[in-house]
Amino acid sequence: GAVVSQHPSRVICKSGTSVKIECRSLDFQATTMFWYRQFPKKSLMLMATSNEGSKATYEQGVEKDKFLINHASLTLSTLTVTSAHPEDSSFYICSAYHRGGEKLFFGSGTQLSVL
Amino acid sequence: DQQVKQNSPSLSVQEGRISILNCDYTNSMFDYFLWYKKYPAEGPTFLISISSIKDKNEDGRFTVFLNKSAKHLSLHIVPSQPGDSAVYFCAASGTLGGNEKLTFGTGTRLTIIP
Numbered sequence: 278g279a280v281v282s283q284h285p286s287r288v289i290c291k292s293g294t295s296v297k298i299e300c301r302s303l304d305f306q307a308t309t310m311f312w313y314r315q316f317p318k319k320s321l322m323l324m325a326t327s328n329e330g331s332k333a334t335y336e337q338g339v340e341k342d343k344f345l346i347n348h349a350s351l352t353l354s355t356l357t358v359t360s361a362h363p364e365d366s367s368f369y370i371c372s373a374y375h376r377g378g379e380k381l382f383f384g385s386g387t388q389l390s391v392l
Numbered sequence: 393d394q395q396v397k398q399n400s401p402s403l404s405v406q407e408g409r410i411s412i413l414n415c416d417y418t419n420s421m422f423d424y425f426l427w428y429k430k431y432p433a434e435g436p437t438f439l440i441s442i443s444s445i446k447d448k449n450e451d452g453r454f455t456v457f458l459n460k461s462a463k464h465l466s467l468h469i470v471p472s473q474p475g476d477s478a479v480y481f482c483a484a485s486g487t488l489g490g491n492e493k494l495t496f497g498t499g500t501r502l503t504i505i506p
Binding site for chain 1: 396401
């Protein structure tokens with residue numbers, strides 16, 4: 278089946294630093310990828326829709342200058358958390374839309390801890 | 393405004409019995425529904441889906457039922473196995489299998505008791 282690779286799986290950083298998370302579709306091209314955030318015992322909240330070759334579409338309340346999304350190729354989208362603060366600590370998950378199978382496949386997630 | 397709701401945060405079921413997970417939605421524009429299974433510190437994995445033109449979809453031990461008039465869907469797992477212990481999310485979208493964004497419920501933690 279289709280595979281989505283997300284890296285790193287866990288990152289700990291100091292407050293004020295920036296962290297980049299990569300999401301790759303390994304065996305299919307994904308024109309659309311999605312970035313989610315999950316707080317403990319909460320639902321997955323969509324942050325933004327990443328479209329290859331164009332600007333990402335952010336959900337209401339998500340700061341686009343803080344969460345930079347780049348979808349430079351059909352197999353790679355990146356989320357950069359800029360000037361991270363402890364309240365940005367969360368589990369971030371990407372997903373890629375497989376048009377051929379008309380399904381979403383999820384990465385394994387990244388646990389971000391900001392000290 | 394939680395458009396997709398899973399009112400039971402947790403559920404415990406004896407091994408071999410039926411597990412029934414429920415999900416309610418409020419947006420009548422949703423016409424495609426999915427169930428995902430999630431283990432801690434991992435991304436969700438797709439289980440089963442159903443479109444609004446159907447009221448039932450079955451795949452092995454998993455069956456999803458959709459009641460459009462009640463805006464309610466349920467996932468039945470039978471027989472339940474210890475490996476089914478996980479958090480289950482229902483999700484909904486407004487496009488039939490299209491690349492529309494998904495709205496997730498809050499999840500139900502299922503524990504299968506050996």
